[in-house]
Amino acid sequence: MQTRSAGDVSVSRSAARKPRGSDKARSEARLGWYLAGPAFVILIAVTGYPILQALYESLFSFRLTAPGDREFVGLKNYGVILTDGLWWSALVNTALITVVTVAVELVIGFALAMVMHKVLGWLRPIVRTAILVPYAIITVVSAYAWQYAFALTTGFMNDLLGLGDFDWFANKWSALFVICLSEIWKTTPFISLLLLAGLAQVPADMTEAAKVDGATAWERLWRVTLPNMKASIMVALLFRALDAFRIFDNVYIMTNGAAGTETVSSLAYNQTISRLEIGLGSAVSVLLFVCVLVICFVAIKVFKVDLARARGEG
Amino acid sequence: MAGRWRTRLGILSAATVLAGGLTACGGSSTASGTPTLNWYINPDNGGQQRIAADCTAASNGAYAIDVSILPSDAAQQREQLMRRLAGNDTSIDLMSLDPVFVPETSEAGFLAQIPADLQQQWSDGVVDGAVQGATWKDQLVAAPFWANTQLLWFRESVAQAAGLDTSQPVTWDQLVAAAQAQGTAIGVQGQRAESMTVWVNAMITSAGGTIIENPDAKGEDLRLGIDSEAGRAAAKVMQDITAAGVGGPGIDNRDEAATANLFQQGGAAFMVNWPFVYAQGKAAAEEGTMDQAVFDDYGWTTYPAMSQGQEAKPPLGGIDVGVSAFSEHQDAAFQAVSCIVSEQNQAAYMVSDGNPAALESVYDDPTVQEAYPMYDTIRESLKAAAPRPQTAYYNEVSQGIADRWQPVSSVTQQTPVTSQEYILEVLRGERLL
Numbered sequence: 061m062q063t064r065s066a067g068d069v070s071v072s073r074s075a076a077r078k079p080r081g082s083d084k085a086r087s088e089a090r091l092g093w094y095l096a097g098p099a100f101v102i103l104i105a106v107t108g109y110p111i112l113q114a115l116y117e118s119l120f121s122f123r124l125t126a127p128g129d130r131e132f133v134g135l136k137n138y139g140v141i142l143t144d145g146l147w148w149s150a151l152v153n154t155a156l157i158t159v160v161t162v163a164v165e166l167v168i169g170f171a172l173a174m175v176m177h178k179v180l181g182w183l184r185p186i187v188r189t190a191i192l193v194p195y196a197i198i199t200v201v202s203a204y205a206w207q208y209a210f211a212l213t214t215g216f217m218n219d220l221l222g223l224g225d226f227d228w229f230a231n232k233w234s235a236l237f238v239i240c241l242s243e244i245w246k247t248t249p250f251i252s253l254l255l256l257a258g259l260a261q262v263p264a265d266m267t268e269a270a271k272v273d274g275a276t277a278w279e280r281l282w283r284v285t286l287p288n289m290k291a292s293i294m295v296a297l298l299f300r301a302l303d304a305f306r307i308f309d310n311v312y313i314m315t316n317g318a319a320g321t322e323t324v325s326s327l328a329y330n331q332t333i334s335r336l337e338i339g340l341g342s343a344v345s346v347l348l349f350v351c352v353l354v355i356c357f358v359a360i361k362v363f364k365v366d367l368a369r370a371r372g373e374g
Numbered sequence: 375m376a377g378r379w380r381t382r383l384g385i386l387s388a389a390t391v392l393a394g395g396l397t398a399c400g401g402s403s404t405a406s407g408t409p410t411l412n413w414y415i416n417p418d419n420g421g422q423q424r425i426a427a428d429c430t431a432a433s434n435g436a437y438a439i440d441v442s443i444l445p446s447d448a449a450q451q452r453e454q455l456m457r458r459l460a461g462n463d464t465s466i467d468l469m470s471l472d473p474v475f476v477p478e479t480s481e482a483g484f485l486a487q488i489p490a491d492l493q494q495q496w497s498d499g500v501v502d503g504a505v506q507g508a509t510w511k512d513q514l515v516a517a518p519f520w521a522n523t524q525l526l527w528f529r530e531s532v533a534q535a536a537g538l539d540t541s542q543p544v545t546w547d548q549l550v551a552a553a554q555a556q557g558t559a560i561g562v563q564g565q566r567a568e569s570m571t572v573w574v575n576a577m578i579t580s581a582g583g584t585i586i587e588n589p590d591a592k593g594e595d596l597r598l599g600i601d602s603e604a605g606r607a608a609a610k611v612m613q614d615i616t617a618a619g620v621g622g623p624g625i626d627n628r629d630e631a632a633t634a635n636l637f638q639q640g641g642a643a644f645m646v647n648w649p650f651v652y653a654q655g656k657a658a659a660e661e662g663t664m665d666q667a668v669f670d671d672y673g674w675t676t677y678p679a680m681s682q683g684q685e686a687k688p689p690l691g692g693i694d695v696g697v698s699a700f701s702e703h704q705d706a707a708f709q710a711v712s713c714i715v716s717e718q719n720q721a722a723y724m725v726s727d728g729n730p731a732a733l734e735s736v737y738d739d740p741t742v743q744e745a746y747p748m749y750d751t752i753r754e755s756l757k758a759a760a761p762r763p764q765t766a767y768y769n770e771v772s773q774g775i776a777d778r779w780q781p782v783s784s785v786t787q788q789t790p791v792t793s794q795e796y797i798l799e800v801l802r803g804e805r806l807l
Contacts, residue, residue: 121803124460125482125766136803146806212624213632225623230781318566318780319626327806333453335769335807336460344806 111349118343124336137343147344150322151351157236157323158304161243165300166293168244169251176252177259195249203313206242232320239310239321247303251296258292259285298359302352324348409703410438411710413468414455416693417446421727422470429713437706439468448472448568452769459484459698467701468710470693471516473507473761474568474768477589479696480515481766486697486704488514496715501756503690504732506764511590515696517715518732520723522691523677523755524576524646525748530673532556532643540675543686546577546611549678550618553644559622560615561633561645566780569629571762571772572689573646574600574779577608579687579760581680585771586763593767593801598794600775605790607680612785626781638664646677648691649752653728674748676755687760692732730756770800773807 118137122130141147172191179187194202208214210228218226228234262285270280286293308325315321317330328348332341415422426439444451452475458466459479471479479485488496493514497505504521508514526544533540536552553560563569575585583604587597599605615621622642624632634651636642638658645651652672659669677688695714697707713719720731721739730752736742737753746752763771778793779785799805 125456125478125484127460127482140804141806144806212627213635227624227627230624230626316566330773330807333457334449334773336453336456340803340806 111346114342114345114349117338118346120339122337122339124338133339137340138347140340141343141347146322147324147327147347149320150324150327153236153321154305154307154323154325157240157243157307158301160240161247161304162297162300164240164244165248165251166297169248169296170255172248172252173255173259176256191252192249194246195253197246199246199309200313202246203242203310206238206245206310207314210238229315230319235315235319235321239307239314242310242314243304243307247300250303251300254296254299255289255292258289258296261292262288294359294363297363298356301355301359305352305355306348324351408435408438409706410440411467411701411703411707412440412442412465413470413695413710413714414442414444414466415470416448416451416472417443418729419727421723421729424726425714425719425723428719429710432713433709437703437710439710444470448474449769451475452478455479456482456484459700462700463698464700464702466698467703467707468714469696469698470519471696473504473516473690473692473694474763474772476508476516476694476696477510477764478766478768480510484699485515486699486701486707488517488697489708492517492708492712495712499735500732501734501753501759503756503759503761504692504694507690507692507761508694510764516694517696517711518692519695519715520692520720520729521732521756522648522689522730523752523759524572524648524689524691525674525676525751525755526678527561527637527645527647527651528673528675529643529668529671531671532558533673540673543676543679545682546614546678546680549644550611550614550620553620553642554618556643558643559620559636559641561622561628561637561642561647562615562625562782563629563633563646564621564625564780564782565627565629565632566776567629568772568776570776570779572691574608574775575762576677576687576689576760577611577680578602578604580677580684581607582684584763585775586765589763589765591765593770594803596765596767596771596798596801598771598797600797601791601794605794606787609779609785609787609789611680612779612782613787616783616785621782626783638668640668649730649746649748650728652746652748674751676751676758685758688755688758690756690759690761692729767801770807771797774800777807 119132119134120130121133121136176184176188176191197205207229210217212218212225212227215228217228218224226234228238266288267280267284270284275283306325307323308329311317311321311323311326312329317323317326322330324344325348328341328344330341331337331344335341413422413426423441426441430438444454451472455466455469455471455475456479459482476485496517497508497514500518501521504518505514507521508516508518526540526549528538528540533552536556538544538548538552549560563573578585578600581604583602584599587599588595591597622628622636624636628636630647630650633642633645633647634654637645637647637651638655652674655664655669655672658664659666677686679686695711697704697711701707715732717733717736720733721736721742723729724731724736724742725745730746731737731742734753737749743749762768765771774797775793778796779789796805800807
């Protein structure tokens with residue numbers, strides 16, 4: 061005769077909440093691990109190893125051209141960074157670029173997604189291709205194109221706007237404006253593509269029912285379409301925010317951090333690649349990684365982003 | 375089944391071809407046993423490539439030189455070379471180095487030690503500044519190849535109209551007054567880049583100062599001379615240019631090429647710049663993108679002085695050729711360097727690429743004199759020139775200056791002291807850059 065302890069009761073309770081799968085389900089799960097396992101291991105190796113290496117290097121004062129002077133300094137590099145105004149100004153710039161570009165891209169991207177969704181017939185592929193073209197262009201190429209457009213020597217924007225000799229890249233705010241503009245132009249198609257997928261998931265009968273009930277287009281948008289797209293919007297926001305926070309190419313090409321336009325990535329580049337100060341640069345990179353983790357945490361926990369639902373599994 | 379075997383065979387043959395290709399890339403010798411030397415060069419008009427081909431032919435099979443091109447910006451050239459050398463990359467045999475990065479490369483042990491007889495041979499008859507630039511801790515560690523210097527360029531007609539006597543040394547004060555009187559600009563390099571250090575260093579040394587007082591010291595022990603009378607005199611020149619409104623459009627984003635274009639297009643009637651601007655102007659006139667009359671109006675004299683009676687110390691640039699400590703063919707590389715920096719090659723390179731020779735005798739060559747009517751001014755300028763700070767920490771010092779002395783309109787009498795404090799904090803590892 062078997063007796064049951066309190067522990068067994070709790071196990072059976074949890075089993076009741078989450079019923080154990082059948083043999084078939086378990087063997088499918090096992091097969092899933094066999095198939096995904098190698099990819100998982102490789103992923104850990106290619107992402108985990110550099111992160112751990114950066115964490116380790118960040119504890120040293122180490123200059124690539126003076127390997128003999130390598131010295132363990134503990135958390136000193138982090139102290140130097142977090143007490144330096146340059147780090148905070150770069151962080152504010154990066155956050156500003158992220159918030160502005162993601163907000164504008166969300167609005168324009170949604171409008172473009174609606175256009176792509178509504179347009180029918182032979183025009184549909186043409187419109188979709190036209191909207192996606194900027195995203196297909198390499199960021200460095202697009203950065204040069206925007207820089208040339210606004211530069212004093214080669215640019216046409218000053219003539220177009222009647223601004224004479226105004227030097228866009230000599231002033232922090234005008235330089236950030238061009239950087240944001242270029243970023244928005246380049247990545248709005250990405251957001252609109254994610255939102256288009258969301259739009260396609262909104263049940264047509266629900267919209268139809270609202271229409272029959274006399275809801276206006278505006279009410280249908282706010283009460284039916286957007287709530288049904290929540291997961292897509294959140295995923296689009298998360299992906300773009302992470303992408304925007306790592307901004308490097310546009311800043312590097314247009315100002316290289318001059319006029320107070322330094323970002324967190326360009327700061328990491330400056331310490332690691334330009335100065336060859338591997339320890340300090342690794343510490344900046346680790347802090348950048350922490351910022352990215354915070355964004356992920358906030359997006360997933362606070363805004364309740366459900367990645368599985370966005371993939372259509374919900 | 376047959377299809378699968380075909381696929382496997384395809385993959386196998388692709389892998390074999392790839393492996394063969396990689397072996398060819400990594401190999402440094404040809405089948406005949408002639409060592410192939412890889413020479414990493416700064417981009418130019420093809421002159422170094424021609425020299426490589428000529429020296430290969432002249433070596434009679436002792437070596438062959440392959441050329442790899444580095445990025446155009448000096449700082450990026452350093453980044454690429456240092457990262458490769460730090461990884462003990464044996465594929466680098468020869469490298470064209472900006473003199474300011476010679477101490478760092480040598481101090482890190484990345485340069486092969488040059489035999490005493492070659493040190494003597496490569497420095498004989500070379501202008502003093504170029505030898506200084508290629509020397510670290512009293513040893514010649516690279517071969518001076520060409521030695522650049524900046525001149526003051528002006529439009530003859532505008533200088534005349536302003537009553538500027540260019541037969542005598544011109545001062546910055548006179549230049550600002552002339553530009554203001556004629557409603558034109560002075561082309562200077564105000565970009566947050568290495569060119570800013572070139573300008574600041576030239577002004578500080580011309581005023582009798584020095585940026586680094588103990589160049590051999592370790593970073594945290596370096597003593598700087600930016601916060602000095604000379605430093606404040608340099609800051610005053612920038613303040614005067616801004617106050618007189620003669621900086622010209624886009625001063626804060628202007629490098630040497632942009633300055634040359636501004637001068638060519640008439641946006642500035644005066645500029646300080648390297649001699650390549652003459653070859654560039656000549657080409658523009660020949661191609662018809664600039665009036666011949668404008669090119670005929672080009673005038674030149676030595677770099678502006680800080681005050682009357684105080685001789686200017688013009689900027690010194692150029693390129694040295696170093697042999698990598700990790701090269702597997704160092705003897706052949708030394709032979710190749712002797713060929714590259716020969717008098718004949720320096721003269722040909724000056725004519726073809728507009729870069730002044732390091733050997734003084736080259737300026738007596740009639741072809742050089744014909745191509746560069748200002749050859750005597752260049753020689754005079756090279757003799758008076760002062761190198762930029764020779765230190766293993768040049769990058770920190772230079773970036774620190776570029777960061778604090780830019781934009782030009784923000785420079786005040788406080789800039790020397792704030793920039794000095796900032797650079798010292800960076801060198802002590804207390805600040806980000």
